[in-house]
């Protein structure tokens with residue numbers, strides 16, 4: 001486990017007061033480590049989990065050469081260019097009931113999709129390409145197929161003894177199906193990551209509290225809850241924590257005992273009344289950054305200690321606000337937790353989560369696919385952009401009638417404006433060195449449809 005100072009020394013040109021967005025990912029890659037504990041789960045319970053071990057195929061899939069069509073199997077060498085071919089039907093091969101006889105030249109076997117290819121035959125003509133004489137013979141029209149057509153090979157999906165799915169792969173619906181196709185009822189996955197989160201600030205109201213002047217309702221806990229839940233992590237909601245040292249200390253300690261990672265929002269800038277920064281410093285090894293980006297400039301990152309504290313279980317944890325709830329299963333190792341101290345502004349929370357926290361949590365979850373893919377789309381509007389910082393604009397990606405991807409922004413880009421985030425399906429990423437964007441320029445978009 002490396003300290004903040006050690007990681008900083010490894011990164012060329014590391015400047016906590018003017019960090020580039022790309023350097024944040026490089027830093028977090030060094031800070032976080034994959035969880036090592038594993039569990040074996042039945043397939044129906046494993047959706048969205050990360051494989052802890054390679055899945056080695058105990059069988060070949062498909063187990064035999066078989067037909068991809070309902071039709072007639074024959075030896076394809078008999079096909080002649082420009083000529084129809086007439087064959088005598090000598091039997092039928094059904095899926096699950098093979099034809100075991102021999103097939104001579106000039107003969108074929110009626111075959112169903114999935115049925116084992118009779119010995120010596122290599123080609124299947126779909127039924128609709130043939131005519132029947134009403135008796136034993138069928139005729140294949142000229143030039144409708146080639147030798148080898150419509151035959152599926154043994155093991156063309158998976159070969160016995162081969163790695164069907166590598167450790168670190170996410171168990172998607174397709175992956176569940178693949179494991180099931182091998183006849184395996186269970187998989188070994190990395191245990192679920194536990195992430196605790198709370199909002200800070202005296203002006204933050206919990207839902208259920210009466211509105212008061214200067215105060216705003218806590219939205220960050222709800223976006224963070226949603227973002228985490230979509231990732232399949234176990235969430236530990238610690239509510240809204242007022243800006244008082246004793247309350248902050250209790251929240252951080254509880255979080256570090258129970259969770260692998262802690263996400264806070266607010267209190268990481270230079271405001272006067274902020275005890276949050278002080279408490280992060282007191283309880284952990286934490287870096288405070290100003291990132292050259294917009295939104296999401298201030299951020300705190302590090303580790304909050306937990307080892308010296310007694311382990312607690314869920315039953316002793318107290319919800320700290322009227323609408324908070326607990327959801328965890330058993331105690332954490334107590335070795336402390338990675339801290340992501342996000343800025344308070346609601347859109348800055350989402351942007352820093354998507355750009356930095358999500359890839360880092362995926363890495364902790366054991367996933368080997370952590371970087372969000374960027375798509376290229378044509379900008380339908382001009383955007384002002386200063387080189388020297390990364391900007392994330394809320395964008396709506398659509399497919400133009402000619403099939404190209406295009407993107408426009410979704411309105412007010414203020415870092416507290418959630419309505420434009422709701423209308424967006426991605427973040428337009430204007431990179432560090434990039435300048436103004438003209439109508440028709442290509443831009444990168446981090447699409448989050450289906451992700452959040």
Ligand SMILES: Nc1nc2c(c(=O)[nH]1)N[C@H]1C(S)=C(S)[C@@H](COP(=O)(O)OP(=O)(O)OC[C@H]3O[C@@H](n4cnc5c(N)ncnc54)[C@H](O)[C@@H]3O)O[C@H]1N2
Nearest residue numbers: 199201204217218219220266267268269297343344345348
């Ligand atoms: N002198 C400077 N001032 C500020 C800087 C700076 O670099 N120098 N950075 C600005 C930026 S950028 C941001 S972002 C904010 C971040 O400040 P904090 O992380 O300390 O956050 P707060 O001041 O507590 O809150 C900022 C803003 O967000 C609202 N907020 C906070 N928590 C929630 C919540 N749970 N739900 C909804 N809204 C929330 C809060 O009311 C404030 O409006 O600092 C700038 N200032």
Ligand code: MOO
Nearest residue numbers: 295296297348415
């Ligand atoms: O982090 Mo701030 O959101 O750039 O306003």
